Amino acid sequence: MLKVSKNPNYTGEVCELFSKDAAQATRAFHQQIEGYTPTPLVSLPNLAKQLGVKAILVKDESKRFGLNAFKVLGGSYALGRVLAEHLNMDISEIDLKTVASKLEKPLVFTTATAGNHGTGVAWAAREMAQKAVVYMPAGSPQASVDRIRGLGAECIVTDVNYDDTVRLANQTAEENGWMLVQDTAWEGYEQIPTWISQGYMTMADEAVEQAEAMEEGLPTHVLLQAGVGAMAGGVLGFLADRLGADNFNAIIGEPAAADCIYRSGLAGEMVNVTGSLSSIMAGLACGEPNPVTWPILRDCSHSFMSVEDKVAATGMRILGNPLKGDEAVISGESGAITMGMLYLLMTTEEGRAHAEMMGLGEDSVVMLFSTEGDTNPARYRRIVWEGEQAL
Template identity: 55%
Template sequence: MSTFSLNMEIADNRHYNGQLSSLFTAAEAKKALAFHSGIEGYQSTPLQSLDCLAKEFGLGKILVKDEAHRFDLNAFKMLGGAYAIARLLCDEFKLDINAFDFDKLKNDITEKMTFATATDGNHGRGVAWAANKLGQNAVVYMPKGAAVERVNSIKSLGAECIVTDMNYDDTVRLAIKTAAQNNWKVVQDTAWEGYQEIPTWIMQGYTTLALEAVEQMAEQNVKAPTHVFLQAGVGALAGGVLGYLASIYGPDKLHSVVIEPETADCIYRSGISANGEMVNVDGSLDTIMVGLACGEPNPIGWPVLRDCATQFVSCDDAVAALGMRVFGNPLGTDPRVVSGESGAVGLGLLAAIHFHKDKADLMQKMGLNKDSVVLLINTEGDTDPLNYRDIVWGGKYPTMA
């Protein structure tokens, strides 16, 4: 195949200090996993090994934690939303999260609570799913341009879904304002002054997938990954997962790469800032990676990324589209992975490096070689089926002119 060059801005983290977070420890991850494993239908999502592709790319191993198989939701987000709602209900009814029982609590609650959130799709569906499981109400706000399929999937879970004429960050502000007026509980995966506990619970909920991956790597005789690629919107997933993995393997032994779309690269810009302060990105935030279309970093996640991430990457949409196509058309005996726009950007980055005319230099810059073991997180499947087919079948967002 011919070489081609996609836009990828790769920056070393100038603020790295290796300071571990006290919020995303092994103990907290085990607590979250114990909760999730008590939900009916729970099973670990697969950790797929793309051995033929790794050989093609000149790597030792490519491992993919495939969250498209998380319950029946096609994405990882319920791990955070369900855990946070459960913690909220435990506080409200003086219950022990370690003995949480969905069915018992659903029957015991006499007055319904309403949970509100803003979402690009997957987080809102996770909140709606958890509220539905517990017989509660959910109101979900979505930014302009939300796909009809994502709206309908939220409504199918019994939630009210309101599509605004605003971008994601302004939609969050609307959800907060409306919730305050109606005495609803906000379940949002970012934080602000006076709102820290719930987003922390959400991020701790995400560590379940990381703990599962660590256990699965041990079962596959993989001692440790050398690299982890993490996509970032507000940085909640990236912060929670990196915080846990850094505590397990050591931040200095794990080459961690945080990836964003170039139109919503608030984490990247924060990483290259002079003082390590959070940098917001304004505007429409338009990208096919709708789950990453966020312009304001999570204040809980950013310190973890600032202290422990190795590199930050800002890339164009064609990188994610390339990842979707490579996932969906496996080499040799590799399994096929159905990955949505936000889920595929990690593999897209690896593929874009492989096909780049400056591959050798890029590999060296990212510390990649024949011994590298790269862990990727496929955060979602085809949550927008029509767009998935337009990209994978129709060649939308091409890599070659």
């Protein structure tokens, strides 16, 4: 159920692309968007006591811009940077509500997505009065398709997996002269994925600011989920610069069906995973690491984990059904994986051995990022109400 590897390649080296200064610039952009407010950092003291740690702090991204997920942070910042470059303006001069008036005609942005990233791009394109075309891999839930179309974007479901859908979106963008806004990178396509990962730093900057104001204090352990590693790398890069890489342990978790970061961690170099990549964690079902953020994960992660779907399902049930006195957090499959990981690390014989290696114990302040809410409501109910994917 749990595969764990301590990172043999840790150096603690920080990356200037994901510094605290860069995070301030991305947050300043997001702060000028109508409806911006920091999402809650929820403390779960009773669960912390039960699991044997000092504190558990959960960043609840279901409250982000009314979109039920964090991904809009990356998509909106990337679109802002693209438009700023197109108009030869500074990003600080980009106003989502007025930028369209500076263009002769709307631009067309396209992307491939498992759901949340495409929602963010569609929302940002709508806010900026631009157009969006979103591609989704085979088996994508209709709820995600409907949500993206409801934001005014065209949404096309393919008959291939996520990584092949990315290639299709790229090909279509080149053929039509559209702007690809993809949250993974490859040789020759690195600038926009970098901006997307930088956009995610707003979430981490808020979390550190909030933790500093709480009696629980700054994290000693941060559990991050990874698909291609765009969010995990961006957040970890910021935290390593802001807190000092040696002052906390970062544990990176993925679904077993698409554990490219786990395998890359073992190998010390990027390793791709192929096949259907089928997982309830659709947002993490990616087989090819992002080369922009992989070096950060290699240099600053303490451990890597590969876990079965039922681990994420357990995290969903724990967060949605809290101990008396703790606050409920509605977390989707990709959002709850880290809570499931923490629970198994602290409550099972196998897990406790790994927890000791990670330094998890009674003095630990653990920070988690619940990156989405119930973005697939029907499956959320099957898991949380009906017990699907039980341990």
